[in-house]
Amino acid sequence: MLNIVLEQNRCVNMIAHLFNAPLGDDETAVGVGTVGSSEAIMLAGLAFKRKWQNKMKQLGKPHDKPNIVTGANVQVCWEKFARYFEVELKEVKLTEGYYVMDPDKAVEMVDENTICVAAILGSTLNGEFEDVKRLNNLLVEKNKQTGWDTPIHVDAASGGFIAPFLYPELEWDFRLPLVKSINVSGHKYGLVYAGIGWAIWRTKDDLPDELIFHINYLGSDQPTFTLNFSKGSSQIIAQYYQLIRLGYEGYRNIMENCQENAMVLKDGLEKTGLFTIVSKDHGVPLVAFSLKDSSRHNEFEISEMLRRYGWIVPAYTMPPDAQHITVLRVVIREDFSRTLAERLVLDIEKIMHELDTIPSRVTEKIATDEEHAVVVKKTALEVQREITDAWKKMVADHKKKTKGVC
Ligand SMILES: Cc1ncc(COP(=O)(O)O)c(C=O)c1O
DSSP states (O other), rough: OOOOHHHHHHHHHHHHHHTTOOOTTTTTOOEEESSSSHHHHHHHHHHHHHHHHHHHHHTTTTOOOOEEEETTTOHHHHHHHHTTTTTTTEEEEEEETSSSSOOHHHHHHHHTTTEEEEBBBBBBTTTOOHHHHHHHHHHHHHHHHHOOOEEEEEEOOTGEEETTOOOOTTOOSSTTTTTTEEETTTTTTTOOOOOOEEEESSSGGGGGGGGOEEOOOOOSOEEEEEEOOOOOOOHHHHHHHHHHHHHHHHHHHHHHHHHHHHHHHHHHHHHHHHHEEESSSSSSEEEEESSSSSSSHHHHHHHHGGGTTOOOEEEEESSSSTTOOOEEEEEETTOHHHHHHHHHHHHHHHHHHHHHSOOOOSSSEEEEEOOOOOOOOHHHHHHHHHHHHHHHHHHHHHHHHHHHHH
């Protein structure tokens, strides 16, 4: 008979070892299976908030204004955490050509109310790994000078199942003393279908006991630390199966293959001479790229036209301070073969030729017969921004009316 709690704990142990948790031979790891990285991040954030509050209470200091320092490239779940659990999000701005959190600037922003600094191993926008080691070293220094003990959380939603296999020497995990918790998505490079993530803590001391609930009505003492109670067990079984079936070697082979195919795609796109690559070779196997010249056509048109060939390649703008940069992103998973990578390059080339033969939408002017007026047709980017602005205004107006959370 399957015991899901046991299987979950085994997965937690395997992943904690993969992340170099400092565990003795007879010690079990501390962690939990979650509904994706988002829930894992909520739980890790709550643990940091509670630990910080307890410390401030003991010191007799105010504990009502916690903040968290991240890069402006964080995934939306961090914004959700901040808003739902009333923690100020202090974002390090991005700049053109540098699309991840600058550790020096992050540490400058840390103050006594900072519950943790969140670093990303595999930015959603371009797959780049942030420099967690430098962040750790700078923060160790700042903690020494100030007497604070600001910790680090690593959001390894994508990179957690990449770095241990492709870059085992890279120090980003529990080998760094200030890294107290890590999340990873099982449904990304953990190779499971949607709905599973993992939150892993360095030691038992890093997860305040008061956040753990104990129930016994299912026949034994079961500690629970999740936002909801019941959930499907199929993802845990699938994760356990993959870890056991593939093992370290199996995952490494798959990740190496993904990385090679990403390079085939990257080289093919570079050879066209039309694109700037904004992803890094050292990171999540994905290719993010921008048009070198977007004066006639833009990335949104390419994305739209690729759909006709059966490709869904999103185009998006970078966050504030780099929002004038638009990128297309292709994430390479295990089922994206070398042949598919080559075909995608050919299809993109075909589209670029087609675009050359049609009028530019970016600067197109349409004369209307009736009024002889000149109407400038909006770019897809301008349309998207207008829609976003209209939504923001509507939400703001609604908030003013209701003065509450809806
Ligand atoms: C860096 C990062 N963090 C968190 C998340 C949220 O992960 P999940 O979809 O597993 O909840 C994502 C998802 O894209 C991500 O890229």
